[in-house]
Amino acid sequence: MVATVITVILFTMLVLTALAIVRIYSLFAVVMLSGVFSLLSALLFVALDAVDVAFTEAAVGAGISTVLMLGTIALTARTQKKATRSGFVPFVVVAVTGVALVYGTLDMPNFGDPTAPASMHVAPEYMTGSVKDIDVANVVTSILASYRGYDTLGETAVVFTAGIGVLVLLSGLGRRRREDEEEDA
Amino acid sequence: MFLAAAIALFISMVMVLTRLYAGPTVYDRVLALNSFGTLTVLFIAVLGFLSGRPDFLDIAILYALINFVGTIAILKFFRYRSLGDISQVPDKKGHDQ
Numbered sequence: 210m211v212a213t214v215i216t217v218i219l220f221t222m223l224v225l226t227a228l229a230i231v232r233i234y235s236l237f238a239v240v241m242l243s244g245v246f247s248l249l250s251a252l253l254f255v256a257l258d259a260v261d262v263a264f265t266e267a268a269v270g271a272g273i274s275t276v277l278m279l280g281t282i283a284l285t286a287r288t289q290k291k292a293t294r295s296g297f298v299p300f301v302v303v304a305v306t307g308v309a310l311v312y313g314t315l316d317m318p319n320f321g322d323p324t325a326p327a328s329m330h331v332a333p334e335y336m337t338g339s340v341k342d343i344d345v346a347n348v349v350t351s352i353l354a355s356y357r358g359y360d361t362l363g364e365t366a367v368v369f370t371a372g373i374g375v376l377v378l379l380s381g382l383g384r385r386r387r388e389d390e391e392e393d394a
Numbered sequence: 395m396f397l398a399a400a401i402a403l404f405i406s407m408v409m410v411l412t413r414l415y416a417g418p419t420v421y422d423r424v425l426a427l428n429s430f431g432t433l434t435v436l437f438i439a440v441l442g443f444l445s446g447r448p449d450f451l452d453i454a455i456l457y458a459l460i461n462f463v464g465t466i467a468i469l470k471f472f473r474y475r476s477l478g479d480i481s482q483v484p485d486k487k488g489h490d491q
Contacts, residue, residue, distance in 0.1 A: 211397065211444060218404055222411065229415045241414055241423045244464070248434045251457075255438055260453055271431065272460050276467045283471070
């Protein structure tokens with residue numbers, strides 16, 4: 210009961226934050242609000258017992274991406290331009306998509322249902338075989354690092370490449386090189 | 395007891411969100427984001443005791459570290475308009491450096 214109330218309050222604040230992000234034109238405030246948005250979703254993940262996901266959300270959403278967005282603001286503009294066209298059609302598209310997604314969740318199994326298809330397929334094997342196969346007591350660790358080791362390696366490579374790309378873009382490497390060429394000429 | 399703490403934290407979160415929405419200055423908003431991070435840390439701690447499993451306290455401490463580093467990064471960004479090497483930043487306000 211208490212958990213449900215907490216989840217509902219957190220979701221209400223999440224929706225209010227999202228509405229504020231849409232309403233505000235000062236991009237700096239939007240960046241701060243998106244930090245709050247990801248802190249709130251991290252809290253929701255903690256409430257759902259997904260602590261590792263919550264930590265990633267807080268580190269990436271509230272930490273790194275806030276700073277990256279600030280860097281983008283410094284390179285572009287500080288306020289959003291007023292929309293010239295009416296937002297009616299985008300609103301209808303978003304509303305229909307949202308209703309379809311909510312309709313899709315109606316068929317899903319309940320939260321924590323042990324007979325859900327997702328926990329019937331290979332999960333029992335992982336749960337029983339983790340200690341015997343891999344000798345790691347923590348099942349999440351054994352799945353991420355061993356059963357799905359190549360998958361995790363690929364993900365890490367993707368994130369690493371993306372990080373290097375953003376760093377190169379924001380460091381002004383091209384700009385500096387152009388200045389050097391101008392000095393040489 | 396912990397329920398009362400949780401309710402108090404929710405009320406403070408709403409107040410901080412109001413300040414973040416209303417502004418008016420940049421520093422109000424930076425401070426609001428920092429306070430919201432602190433409230434998140436406190437709420438994770440309270441949530442652990444509410445559900446009877448205070449195992450996530452160390453996670454809450456890590457959140458506090460992220461919050462601190464993030465605020466420093468934002469403020470440094472405001473001061474120097476860059477996060478990289480300060481000596482390469484164009485010297486806009488000569489008397490500042």
